[in-house]
Amino acid sequence: MNEEKLKYGLKNDYMFRAAMQSSERMLRGLVSALLDLKPVEIKECLIENPIILGEDIDEKTCILDVKILLNNSKRLNIELQTTNYGDWQDRGLLYLCRAFDDLAKGEKYSELKTTIHIGILDFTLFPDAPEFYSENLLMNTQNHKIFNSKFILRVLDLTQLENVPEKEKETDLYYWAKLFQAASWEEIAMLAEKNETIKEAETIMRKLNADERIQMQCEAREQIEHDMASAYQHGIDVGMEQGIKILVLDNLEEGISKERICEKLQIRFGLEKDQAEEYIRACQKK
Secondary structure, eight states: OOOOBOSSOTTSHHHHHHHHHHOHHHHHHHHHHHHTOOGGGOSEEEESSOOOTTSOOOTTTTSEEEEEESSSEEEEEEEEEOSOOSOHHHHHHHHHHHHHOOOOTTOOGGGOOEEEEEEEESSOSOTTSOOSEEEEEEEOTTTOOEEEEEEEEEEEEGGGGGGSOGGGTTSHHHHHHHHHHOOBHHHHHHHHTTOHHHHHHHHHHHHHHTOHHHHHHHHHHHHHHHHHHHHHHHHHHHHHHHHHHHHHHHHHHTTOOHHHHHHHHHHHHOOOHHHHHHHHHHHHTO
């Protein structure tokens, strides 16, 4: 029996935005998993930048701005990004700063709310130090003392699911990460058996997937994401092409042997030997 394919899952940023706005219970489930709380511990969970379902959104509107009431107020930004454009560290920091800077006129600095920006990413920020879920704080680099615990940036790396320790595979955070990666309704149904808020998520996602207005916007967001990724990759390819030509021409001018240039191209740009030799021949003709 073939699995029923999921057309638009939570990695589609419009589906993510629409689903979270459509069910406070679902939103509480995700937030509690990200903050390691029980849903009942959250007194209030309010989206401060709601969208009109069925209408288009821009890059800024994709950020989910959530106000959470625990014993004191906290502000949480949740951002979903599936393509690595090489600038997420700066982007995440920018949105964290904007959310943190919300002190009303007359309020004391001590009244600044704890602000957390969480990036749900489908790529690894630091390949040499991959982590499933990481927290970044302002810290003294000498004595490791936390400078301020109100300014927090966290990253949930969806690509690291397979590296999660066995003892953490029964956590709500793991189930939610699996939900983001789910490609079929069968996968979601299995997760729903383990988590009540994911069962709610399944209901909401089925309803939204059947809505033609939502389908159109999800498709539009997929096309935008595809176009942006293609443009970014084209920029990389063009830059790489120029870098190769500059290296070859500079080395030829310095009288470095073709064999040595070929080795450099293989090491620096990951080219095969025949590709490197072709670049050298092309540059020699100029």
